[in-house]
Amino acid sequence: MPNTMFNFFGRIPQIFQKWAELNLEQLRKNDWKPKTIEHLVIIEKDSQTQLELNLDKQMKAWKKNIHWVDQPPEINVTVPKGSLCDLNLRVKVGLPPDAVFNIIIDPENKRVFKNIKEVISRKVLVDEGMRQVVEVEQAALWRFLWWSGTISVHVYVDQNRKNHTVKFKQGKSGFMKKFEGCWKIEPLFVDEQLCYPDKPETVAEYDVCTAGRGRVGSILNLQQLIQPAIVPPPPISWYLRGITTKTTQMLINDLITETARLRGGASDTISEHDLDLNYNNGKHSSTSDIINIKERWCQRRRTRKNRRLRDQTL
Structure with a gap:
């Protein structure tokens, strides 16, 4: 048994050499070339060039x-336990x-998004x-009702053009x-509709069935979780959710205005009352409702005042 194992391990160099020769021969037959770093860079540049050509054609x-x-975005706001809000947005x-x-992802996108006051630092x-x-570290403006400030x-x-995702996560902790x-x-x-009765599944299929005349738009989804170090009680939490929703509305307004400029059209900004807001506590199903934080606060004050007057009368 020891001799057998010794013979096997002793033949490993020859086995590896034979395997390498066979594979190299197969690669030569297939006219394969190893992908060096320079080769990978060329492939990456070719991909980017093709994307630019496709975008130019679509524009x-x-x-x-x-x-x-x-159209106004659909915004769904839930309140998971221990968090201020989990905001989900969808807009065409x-x-x-x-x-x-x-x-x-534009490093200079503060010219588009008015709530970005200053880009303090940016490092790739x-x-x-x-x-x-x-x-990225930036100074962002917030505005809600009578209040405004900078944070x-x-x-x-993490911005990935291959799947068109932009993931973000807090760096320095604080508030x-x-x-x-x-x-x-x-x-x-x-x-x-130009493809009827066919239904294209990819951009390539869509381009073929519309003979290159079909416009490609976007469905933009945003998921955002916000959890303060200390979750304040109502009505302060209402105001903070309102600030979050209002800030998101400003972002979408600015984005839509920029898209209209790029395609050569005009677009009206979305009013606060056009937002389709859904609130729930994370346990019950969402119910459609137009939430006006200011009105809720005033209603709360009126209720307290009426209760005090009733108690004084009694």
């Missing part, structure tokens, strides 16, 4: 037909996913061409214990 389709009616946008992605930690991880936001952003979420952009086949 030309929008230039030929700029008709688009912006009249521009291709790559164009919307470009707006969101990972750069893989199609995917980057960026550390410092420090996040790590916020948890602040994280994800933007996800999916293609929307605006002129899908």
